Structures are given as structure tokens and as C-alpha cells.
Amino acid sequence: MTAAVAERVAARFKPGDRVRVLKAAPPGHVRTPWYIRGHSGVVERLCGDFPNPEELAYARSGKPRQPLYRVRFVQKDVWPAYAGPASDVIEIEIFQHWLEPIP
Amino acid sequence: MxxxxxxxxxxxxxxxxxxxxxxxxxxxxxxxxxxxxxxxxxxxxxRSPERGAKMVARAWLDPAYKARMLADGSKAAEELGFEVPGLRLIVVENTPETHNVIVCTLCSCYPRMLLGLPPDWYKSRNYRSRVVREPRAVLEEFGTKIPDGVAIRVHDSTADMRYLVLPMRPAGTESLTEDQLAALVTRDSLIGVSLPNRHR
Known part of the structure; x- marks a missing residue:
């Protein structure tokens, strides 16, 4: 018996929303850089939905497709000893299932 | 033998x-x-950086093309005959307030369709691990000093997007043709570790 798999997951965030990256360490192929896990940022844009790389890596369908965001983080928040000005930022592509809302 | x-x-x-x-x-x-x-x-x-350079030179000369490029990089590439199969291109614009630089910390994602094969340093652990946490020091090693008044925006290319930097047009290039402008646009300036060559 095969359970029906949804085609895609609906986007739950919009540009400007504050989000936190999950501080998780699941096994397998993950495309959320270690250094950004647990950090908070702001959604810069929604890039669309894409096959989930964590599923693709094991030759599965990648469904349901996951919304992908570009999230902007302030460098001084990410690296405590950051030497540059407070205006420096880093932007990273992160899939929705790695993000939680900040109320 | x-x-x-x-x-x-x-x-x-x-x-x-x-x-x-x-x-x-x-x-x-x-x-x-x-x-x-x-x-x-x-x-x-x-495939060589000449493709990315041509897009930049066109954007410097044609504000309407530049607007389309910033809205949808893939379409703007295809408009000049460069196919970007399967991936989405995001063009990030340097301004007097912001300087952009590209990296892929997880592997070595690179806009190969517009820049060709990546340079070895782009794939090195040194560049990938350092440019995210000390971009100003890394850019200085490339001879690029970004004043503190200019914000640095690092783009970590971790998933399905690919990035191209649109550098600022150098001063004194008002009379140049598109081909002459494109010749000033280096590969490194399209990655964001340097600025376009000056016009002599």
C-alpha cells in the first residue's frame, strides 16, 4: 500500500517575516549550513517550491515540494566576534521545513 | 619513449x-x-565569463534590460541567448551602499552556464569557510577594500538558486561601446571578490 504524497507544501512565510532556523542535526543529506542553525533572520523572498533535497539524495521523488526562501541574517548576530559593521548581512537559501516563525 | x-x-x-x-x-x-x-x-x-560580462555591459547601457535582469536573471540570460537550464539565476546589484559577494559553503555551486568552470579558489575550503565570517578580510586578500560605510552582503548559494553580481559601472566609461564595457568586467567582479577593471 502506498500512501498518497502531496505535490507541494503551501508557503507559510512572506518577505519581512521573522524566522528562526531549527537547531537540529538529523542524519542524511541536509542543505542547511551548520553555522546558521538556531539563528534568527528575516525572509528576504520566496524563491518558489523545489523538490526536497533530503529526499532526492536517496533517489526518492522529492515530494512534497518544499517552499524555498532566501533569509537574511545580521552578521554580528551569527558570529559573536564579527569584525565588520552592523550593516553587514548574509543571505542563505533555506527550505521551509527548517524554519519556525518568531512571534 | x-x-x-x-x-x-x-x-x-x-x-x-x-x-x-x-x-x-x-x-x-x-x-x-x-x-x-x-x-x-x-x-x-x-561557457566562459564573457557571457556574464555581456549581460552586465547590456545592463549598464539599457536601464530596461537591467530592470528585467534584477526581476528575473534567468529570463535576462535567455534574452541574450544563454540557456540556464533547471536553475534560477538571481542577479544582485552593487550600489554605493551595498557590495555583494557569492559563495557556496556546502559544496561549490556556481553559475557555470554564465561563468564557465569555477576557479580553484572558489572551491577551496579556505574561501568557503572564511568569506562567510570575515568577508572584508577575504576581499582585502583579493585587493578589494570595501569601506565600512558600505554594507557587505554575502550570498550563500545553498540550494536551487545561482547568483551573479552586477558590479557598478566604473567612472569615465560614458563613451564606451557595449563590447568595450564588457571587456572591463572580469570573472572575479561577477563573483564579487573584486571590482571591474578601470578604463584607461
Whole structure:
């Protein structure tokens, strides 16, 4: 018996929303850089939905497709000893299932 | 083989051996042909930073093209005849307030369709691990000093997007043609570790 798999997951965030990256360490192929896990940022844009790389890596369908965001983080928040000005930022592509809302 | 030839002889590396073995097996089994491999290699070699440079020069001259490029980089590339199959191109614009630089910390994602093969330093652990946490120091090593009043925006290319930097047009280039402008746009300026060459 095969359970029906949804085609895609609906986007739950919009540009400007504050989000936190999950501080998780699941096994397998993950495309959320270690250094950004647990950090908070702001959604810069929604890039669309894409096959989930964590599923693709094991030759599965990648469904349901996951919304992908570009999230902007302030460098001084990410690296405590950051030497540059407070205006420096880093932007990273992160899939929705790695993000939680900040109320 | 004479002594001179022996002097330059290099045994195949592990990965070269793997490549030759796999290729010959695929050809022998009729999955691909040698001609197809040659053609694919030719296409890879044909891609060079000149493609990205042409897009930048066009954007400097044509504000409407620049607006389309910033809205949808893939479409703007295709408009000039450069296919961007399967991936989305995001063009990030340098301004007097913001300087952009591209990296892929997880592997070495790179806009190959517009810049060709990535330079070795782009794939190095040194660049990938340092440019995210000390971009100003890394850019200085490339000879690029960004004033503190200009914000640095690092883009970590971790998933399905690819990035191209649209540098600022150098001063004193008002009279140049599109081809002359494109000649000032270096590969490194499209990655964001340097600025376009100055017009002499």
C-alpha cells in the first residue's frame, strides 16, 4: 500500500517575516549550513517550491515540494566576534521545513 | 619513449582512472558515444565569463534590460541567448551602499552556464569557510577594500538558486561601446571578490 504524497507544501512565510532556523542535526543529506542553525533572520523572498533535497539524495521523488526562501541574517548576530559593521548581512537559501516563525 | 618523454610522464590520478574506466564502459555498452562526450566537453569549454560580462555591459547601457535582469536573471540570460537550464539565476546589484559577494559553503555551486568552470579558489575550503565570517578580510586578500560605510552582503548559494553580481559601472566609461564595457568586467567582479577593471 502506498500512501498518497502531496505535490507541494503551501508557503507559510512572506518577505519581512521573522524566522528562526531549527537547531537540529538529523542524519542524511541536509542543505542547511551548520553555522546558521538556531539563528534568527528575516525572509528576504520566496524563491518558489523545489523538490526536497533530503529526499532526492536517496533517489526518492522529492515530494512534497518544499517552499524555498532566501533569509537574511545580521552578521554580528551569527558570529559573536564579527569584525565588520552592523550593516553587514548574509543571505542563505533555506527550505521551509527548517524554519519556525518568531512571534 | 625516450628519456625526454619520461621526464614529463605523469601517471593517471585515481579520479582520472575512474573517469576513463566509466566512460569506456558506457561507450562499450552503447549508452553513450565518444562523439557525444566530445560534444558535451566542447559545450562546457564554450561557457566562459564573457557571457556574464555581456549581460552586465547590456545592463549598464539599457536601464530596461537591467530592470528585467534584477526581476528575473534567468529570463535576462535567455534574452541574450544563454540557456540556464533547471536553475534560477538571481542577479544582485552593487550600489554605493551595498557590495555583494557569492559563495557556496556546502559544496561549490556556481553559475557555470554564465561563468564557465569555477576557479580553484572558489572551491577551496579556505574561501568557503572564511568569506562567510570575515568577508572584508577575504576581499582585502583579493585587493578589494570595501569601506565600512558600505554594507557587505554575502550570498550563500545553498540550494536551487545561482547568483551573479552586477558590479557598478566604473567612472569615465560614458563613451564606451557595449563590447568595450564588457571587456572591463572580469570573472572575479561577477563573483564579487573584486571590482571591474578601470578604463584607461
Amino acid at each position: 625516450n628519456d625526454e618523454d619520461l621526464g614529463t610522464y605523469q601517471p593517471l590520478t585515481y579520479f582520472q582512472m575512474m573517469e576513463v574506466s566509466l566512460r569506456e564502459l558506457l561507450v562499450e555498452k552503447g549508452v553513450i558515444t565518444e562523439a557525444e562526450v566530445e560534444q558535451a566537453m566542447g559545450e562546457i569549454r564554450a
